[in-house]
């Protein structure tokens with residue numbers, strides 16, 4: 001009967017690829033499979049605990065959640081059983097035939113882009129949790145017997161991990177009363193996991209993150225003995241928790257296997273009562289820049305897991321992995337309503353305050369440790385400068401920048417302001433796509449000559465906060481690629497005197513008129529510049545409107561109907577400008593036009609843009625080069 005109703009299904013292509021890797025894996029830390037299975041069992045118990053709030057009959061009189069690991073040397077099986085929520089037929093196909101978790105998806109993406117072979121793939125396994133599928137590292141067949149809580153149907157899922165799995169109905173007398181048994185038929189080379197001491201060691205090592213008790217049955221028919229109580233780690237006093245337990249908890253919570261850069265654990269007892277256990281990861285999570293910008297905090301109410309992906313912090317702190325367990329939030333509401341309640345909002349605010357305070361404390365007491373956090377998450381924290389004006393001052397204190405005085409990205413605003421030049425009243429910055437290119441921008445020349453420090457802002461969010469923040473310590477932020485430079489009042493550094501003679505003002509004025517006519521559709525103005533000392537020209541955004549970088553970002557996202565035309569600033573003391581000015585009215589108009597366009601396109605190139613028209617640019621350059629090479633040759637008599 002059962003065999004007749006068995007249905008075979010193919011794994012999703014991605015799963016097959018993953019399984020193939022698992023089946024052939026010689027990954028040395030394959031112990032992780034047990035952690036993953038126990039963690040799934042605990043998740044299933046937590047899900048049922050939550051469902052039972054609204055429907056207590058699902059749990060009935062068996063409210064003692066338990067994970068039981070049974071070893072059977074004779075049949076060479078290791079079974080992980082839980083009395084949690086269980087799976088329906090649909091759950092089985094959905095959850096165990098596709099890629100359910102985003103961590104596994106990220107693992108595969110990385111595998112496709114970076115690690116084409118198995119050896120490199122092996123290194124990646126350790127960085128991402130692979131979940132259930134990791135069990136195929138140690139098993140050549142897996143059977144899952146499961147019955148969903150409240151259902152009178154049970155199923156058997158079975159697979160050897162080679163492309164297909166089958167699902168068949170399972171007689172109720174052979175199925176768990178509720179929950180799931182994952183039966184691993186261990187590979188010959190994985191017999192070690194049937195040794196009770198080995199299994200016990202792994203289970204104890206990974207148990208600190210598991211909120212459900214774990215029992216071990218050393219051989220079929222023997223009494224289970226409890227290894228752990230399953231008490232939630234955050235409920236214990238700090239003094240009773242080891243570093244390793246914290247780290248283990250962090251690994252399970254984040255699905256990331258580095259060491260946390262900062263661990264915070266506190267209990268709030270004021271207006272609301274709640275406990276927080278939070279970690280700043282030691283490296284960037286794969287989804288840090290996902291457009292959803294969702295937090296992945298776990299919200300518990302009186303130890304019942306309400307949501308595993310709650311937004312417990314503002315999105316600019318979304319890299320913090322945390323658990324909040326509240327004693328005050330109501331349990332008789334839906335998880336959506338709980339997260340819309342004023343108590344939730346108030347807890348969220350208080351947690352954000354505390355995390356920010358702790359970051360500030362770290363910045364003061366251990367700047368080096370804080371520097372590492374900033375290097376990983378500074379680009380996200382800076383989103384707070386734009387989105388959370390109330391916290392701007394605190395964030396300004398934390399923020400570190402790359403500047404012309406510090407290319408390593410460690411400059412604070414306080415240090416910047418302490419080093420202002422005489423008569424300098426603004427904090428200058430230049431926005432762009434990467435700090436190295438920015439450091440070579442012609443716009444910086446006049447600032448360098450005066451020893452004025454310029455912040456080099458290369459994160460996309462910079463263009464936003466810097467244009468909305470009023471300033472720091474009473475000094476406004478000013479883009480050096482927008483509006484007039486106003487730096488004449490700041491003295492030049494010694495040895496940087498302006499020596500080069502400028503052309504007569506009438507000649508210069510005629511040149512500017514000609515340039516404006518020639519470039520009419522591409523620039524809003526042509527004028528003399530203070531900010532150039534070596535280059536002939538640069539582009540500047542008009543005084544009012546957006547910074548050029550912000551404009552580019554908005555245009556890329558279709559948020560700008562019409563880009564504004566830049567101002568072309570000319571260095572009057574550059575020899576090219578002087579020579580051009582001398583030729584206006586005398587030289588061949590077409591030849592002058594070529595040079596004017598080349599000067600303009602060169603300024604665009606230095607700004608990270610393309611010439612207006614690549615073919616025109618190439619033709620002009622060729623004409624000018626031909627002339628430059630041909631003319632002296634014509635003048636030189638043949639030898």
Ligand SMILES: Nc1ncnc2c1ncn2[C@@H]1O[C@H](COP(=O)(O)OP(=O)(O)OP(=O)(O)O)[C@@H](O)[C@H]1O
Nearest residue numbers: 040041044086087095096100101130131132133180
């Ligand atoms: N013991 C179990 N009881 C009920 N459902 C389970 C059990 N084991 C696995 N599942 C289901 O299979 C899915 C896939 O499990 P897998 O370990 O691959 O990822 P995951 O547990 O969802 O990942 P994460 O650890 O990120 O939550 C789970 O989301 C769950 O729906």
